[in-house]
Amino acid sequence: MAGNQFGKLFSVTTFGESHGAAIGGVIDGCPAGILLDLNAIQADLDRRKPGQSAIVTQRKEPDEVAFYSGLFEGKTTGTPIGFAIHNTNQKSHDYSHIKDSYRPSHADYVYDQKYGFRDYRGGGRSSARETASRVVAGAIAKQFLSGITFNAFVSSVGPIRLEKPYQELDFSESEKNPVRCPDPDKAKEMEAYIRQIRKEGDTVGGIISCAIQNLPVGLGEPAFDKLHAELGKAMLSINAVKGFEYGSGFAGSELKGSQHNDPFNEDGSTKSNRSGGVQGGISNGMDIYFNVAFKPVATVMQAQDTINSKGEKVVMEGKGRHDPCVVPRAVPIVEAMAALVIADYELIRRTNKL
Numbered sequence: 001m002a003g004n005q006f007g008k009l010f011s012v013t014t015f016g017e018s019h020g021a022a023i024g025g026v027i028d029g030c031p032a033g034i035l036l037d038l039n040a041i042q043a044d045l046d047r048r049k050p051g052q053s054a055i056v057t058q059r060k061e062p063d064e065v066a067f068y069s070g071l072f073e074g075k076t077t078g079t080p081i082g083f084a085i086h087n088t089n090q091k092s093h094d095y096s097h098i099k100d101s102y103r104p105s106h107a108d109y110v111y112d113q114k115y116g117f118r119d120y121r122g123g124g125r126s127s128a129r130e131t132a133s134r135v136v137a138g139a140i141a142k143q144f145l146s147g148i149t150f151n152a153f154v155s156s157v158g159p160i161r162l163e164k165p166y167q168e169l170d171f172s173e174s175e176k177n178p179v180r181c182p183d184p185d186k187a188k189e190m191e192a193y194i195r196q197i198r199k200e201g202d203t204v205g206g207i208i209s210c211a212i213q214n215l216p217v218g219l220g221e222p223a224f225d226k227l228h229a230e231l232g233k234a235m236l237s238i239n240a241v242k243g244f245e246y247g248s249g250f251a252g253s254e255l256k257g258s259q260h261n262d263p264f265n266e267d268g269s270t271k272s273n274r275s276g277g278v279q280g281g282i283s284n285g286m287d288i289y290f291n292v293a294f295k296p297v298a299t300v301m302q303a304q305d306t307i308n309s310k311g312e313k314v315v316m317e318g319k320g321r322h323d324p325c326v327v328p329r330a331v332p333i334v335e336a337m338a339a340l341v342i343a344d345y346e347l348i349r350r351t352n353k354l
């Protein structure tokens with residue numbers, strides 16, 4: 001299996017499966033001398049962990065990270081940072097019903113066809129459990145980038161949308177409700193909707209929006225490695241993601257150029273920011289903001305027609321402990337992937353000119 005590494009200079013390689021002994025990773029290229037706040041890393045993991053509220057999966061896993069290398073006297077040494085999170089709550093019998101059958105809209109069928117063998121317990125490597133390792137690496141990237149801020153939040157759940165632009169939101173409100181929506185009234189509506197959908201044995205999708213602020217000019221490589229292209233790849237590599245748009249996004253295509261252009265101020269900043277902080281693939285110092293669309297969780301607690309590995313029709317009903325909606329837990333994953341991209345491009349930026 002290729003493709004377990006992300007990033008060029010600041011990179012992370014992740015390992016592990018849902019029901020193996022542990023998941024974890026190796027971060028390479030993190031500069032030496034960063035005084036790491038381990039509590040802040042654990043706090044981001046706690047924002048992702050299962051069982052944190054009544055509207056997420058009720059699997060209980062502490063998700064405590066242990067570091068094995070790359071740190072001395074609290075600081076990064078510049079050597080590879082190795083870390084692991086032990087899997088403590090595997091209930092393999094919850095998954096025996098999918099051993100020979102393919103769950104609709106999961107990775108079961110394609111893994112079987114591609115590798116001829118699959119770890120069916122909890123989806124194995126295709127499980128979103130892998131994203132806990134990304135959160136650890138992203139939390140370290142955030143600390144390397146101190147000063148640059150990453151604020152992701154839930155902006156829609158099913159049909160319930162937060163219409164306010166991010167500039168009018170108080171990001172500190174997001175963590176005060178289980179949905180992670182910074183508008184308390186909308187958060188209540190979203191929470192009620194998730195509870196109702198769960199009672200129906202169903203699931204629902206949603207959108208996470210993110211603002212990256214206090215960026216320098218010059219992040220991004222102009223041809224294939226444009227900053228927004230890398231952000232898009234980072235977000236689309238998260239489980240269950242179906243869409244990515246930044247700046248004016250799809251709505252911008254309805255405007256005329258005269259309406260869409262961002263006029264300059266004398267200091268090089270722009271009066272509007274429909275470009276979303278990126279021009280020609282390079283950051284221009286304005287905020288980067290983007291939306292990430294997540295599909296409804298594939299495992300529904302209802303009977304569904306599917307096939308088994310012999311190609312026979314079978315009926316399958318969702319079992320085990322699943323998220324009715326992934327967006328509340330995916331907020332720290334979006335921030336982590338954004339921080340990994342910016343950390344990598346910040347190191348590359350430092351090689352750009354004398």
Ligand SMILES: Cc1cc2nc3c(=O)[nH]c(=O)nc-3n(C[C@H](O)[C@H](O)[C@H](O)COP(=O)(O)O)c2cc1C
Nearest residue numbers: 106107126128239240297298299322323326329330
């Ligand atoms: C934080 C998070 C939690 C998830 N939890 C579940 C879950 O409990 N049950 C489930 O069926 N899928 C869950 N998913 C989605 C699956 O991992 C994903 O849909 C599946 O691996 C197939 O990949 P794809 O949807 O990207 O094609 C979760 C995704 C994320 C980001």
